[in-house]
Amino acid sequence: xxxxxxxxxxxxxxxxxxxxxxxxxxxxxxxxxxxxxxxxxxxxxxxxxxxxxxxxxxxxxxxxxxxxxxxxxxxxxxxxxxxxxxxxxxxxxxxxxxxxxxxxxxxxxxxxxxxxxxxxxxxxxxxxxxxxxxxxxxxxxxxxxxxxxxxxxxxxxxxxxxxxxxxxxxxxxxxxxxxxxxxxxxxxxxxxxxxxxxxxxxxxxxxxxxxxxxxxxxxxxxxxxxxxxxxxxxxxxxxxxxxxxxxxxxxxxxxxxxxxxxxxxxxxxxxxxxxxxxxxxxxxxxxxxxxxxxxxxxxxxxxxxxxxxxxxxxxxxxxxxxxxxxxxxxxxxxxxxxxxxxxxxxxxxxxxxxxxxxxxxxxxxxxxxxxxxxxxxxxxxxxxxxxxxxxxxxxxxxxxxxxxxxxxxxxxxxxxxxxxxxxxxxxxxxxxxxxxxxxxx
Numbered sequence: 227x228x229x230x231x232x233x234x235x236x237x238x239x240x241x242x243x244x245x246x247x248x249x250x251x252x253x254x255x256x257x258x259x260x261x262x263x264x265x266x267x268x269x270x271x272x273x274x275x276x277x278x279x280x281x282x283x284x285x286x287x288x289x290x291x292x293x294x295x296x297x298x299x300x301x302x303x304x305x306x307x308x309x310x311x312x313x314x315x316x317x318x319x320x321x322x323x324x325x326x327x328x329x330x331x332x333x334x335x336x337x338x339x340x341x342x343x344x345x346x347x348x349x350x351x352x353x354x355x356x357x358x359x360x361x362x363x364x365x366x367x368x369x370x371x372x373x374x375x376x377x378x379x380x381x382x383x384x385x386x387x388x389x390x391x392x393x394x395x396x397x398x399x400x401x402x403x404x405x406x407x408x409x410x411x412x413x414x415x416x417x418x419x420x421x422x423x424x425x426x427x428x429x430x431x432x433x434x435x436x437x438x439x440x441x442x443x444x445x446x447x448x449x450x451x452x453x454x455x456x457x458x459x460x461x462x463x464x465x466x467x468x469x470x471x472x473x474x475x476x477x478x479x480x481x482x483x484x485x486x487x488x489x490x491x492x493x494x495x496x497x498x499x500x501x502x503x504x505x506x507x508x509x510x511x512x513x514x515x516x517x518x519x520x521x522x523x524x525x526x527x528x529x530x531x532x533x534x535x536x537x538x539x540x541x542x543x544x545x546x547x548x549x550x551x552x553x554x555x556x557x558x559x560x561x562x563x564x565x566x567x568x569x570x571x572x573x574x575x576x577x578x579x580x581x582x583x584x585x586x587x588x589x590x591x592x593x594x595x596x597x598x599x600x601x602x603x604x605x606x607x608x609x610x611x612x613x614x615x616x617x618x619x620x621x622x623x624x625x626x627x628x629x630x631x632x633x634x635x636x637x638x639x640x641x642x643x644x645x646x647x648x649x650x651x652x653x654x655x656x657x658x659x660x661x662x663x664x665x666x667x
Contacts, residue, residue: 500580
C-alpha cells in the first residue's frame with residue numbers, strides 16, 4: 227500500500243500539476259474529475275465531491291452529491307508532459323453523500339461480490355485478460371474504416387505496420403508498471419493484441435481501463451484511431467477479451483489437483499459448471515452492444531456455443547495446458563466493449579453458484595463444434611449463446627444469480643439503457659436493407 231507521504235513526495239519530485247480522479251460508469255466508460263495539485267490533501271482525505279446526476283445511470287438530480295474515494299495503490303504519474311507539468315491519477319470508488327458505498331459504482335459492486343467469495347473461504351480471484359483492438363487511419367482527424375495494415379497472425383513489419391505503435395504502447399505501459407507478457411498482430415488485418423500479467427481481479431480490471439486509455443492515446447500520437455469495438459468490419463475476425471480466471475486460497479491455486487486425470491480440482495469443475503449454467507444470462511453484460519453479436523457467429527474463432535474443452539478453441543470455455551499455480555479457466559466469449567468490473571462480477575457469481583451447489587459440467591467437447599450439424603449439437607447437449615442483444619437482455623432479466631451479482635441499481639439502469647439501444651437499432655433502416663430490397667420491391 228502506498229502511503230500518503232510517498233504519494234506527496236512523488237508529486238513533488240515529478241512536478242505533478244494536476245490530479246485525475248478516475249472512475250467507471252455503468253456502461254464501462256472512464257470518467258474523471260481533474261483537480262489542481264493544490265487540492266491533493268483534500269483528495270487524500272476523501273473529501274472530493276462531484277455531481278453524480280451528470281453520469282448516466284448514477285443518480286437523480288436531487289441525490290447528486292457524491293464522494294470520490296481514491297485507491298492509493300492506483301496512484302501513477304503519466305509519463306507525457308506538457309507546458310503545465312505532469313498529470314497523475316487515482317482510480318476511485320464512489321460513495322454517497324452519507325459516506326456509504328454507492329450501489330451504482332461498478333468497481334464497488336465487484337468488491338461486494340468478492341466479499342461473498344471470501345465468505346466461501348477463497349482469498350483471491352485472479353484475472354489475466356487478453357484484450358484485442360483494431361487500428362484505423364484518421365481522415366482529417368476523424369476515424370475512418372481504412373486499415374493501418376493488412377497483416378495477419380504474428381506478422382512482422384513491413385507487413386505489420388502497427389508494430390511501432392504496439393511497441394510504443396508497450397513501452398508506455400511498462401513505464402506505468404504493467405508486466406507485459408506478449409505483443410503481436412492478431413488474425414485480422416489491422417488487429418492487435420497485447421497481453422499483460424494476471425493479478426487480483428480488481429487490479430486487473432483497473433489495468434484494463436488504463437490499458438484502453440493508453441492504447442487510444444498512443445495510437446492518436448501516431449495519427450491512428452484505436453477501437454475496442456467488437457466487430458468493426460464484416461468478413462473478418464472481431465475483437466475479443468478472453469478472461470483467464472483462477473481462485474486462490476492461502477497462496478494455492480484452488481483449480482489444481484495433481485491426482486486427477488486433467489489435473490483439475492472439484493472446485494474447477496464446479497466453477498466451470500456454474501459458468502456454463504449462467505452463460506446465456508451473463509452474455510448481455512460480457513457482450514453489451516448490438517455490435518457484439520456480429521462477433522459471436524461461427525467461422526471467426528469467436529465462441530458461440532456453451533461448452534468446455536481442454537483441447538480445442540471452439541467452445542465458450544477452454545482450459546489452457548499450464549497446470550500448478552497457472553491452472554486457469556479461460557472464458558472466451560467476453561469482448562472488450564464490456565465493462566470489466568461488471569463482466570467479472572457476473573462470471574465470478576456464476577462460478578461461485580457452481581461451487582456452492584456442487585454443479586457438475588457437461589462432458590468435455592473435444593470435437594470442433596463449428597462443423598457439427600444442429601442435430602449433432604442437440605445430441606451432445608450443446609446450447610448456443612444468445613444471437614442478439616434483445617435475446618441476451620431477456621436472459622439477463624430472468625436470471626436471479628446474475629441480477630444479484632449486479633445489484634438492482636446497476637441492473638435496472640443497464641437494462642433500461644440497453645433496451646433503448648436495441649430499440650434504436652431495431653427501428654433503423656440499414657444500408658444492407660436498402661441494397662437488398664429497394665430495387666427488388
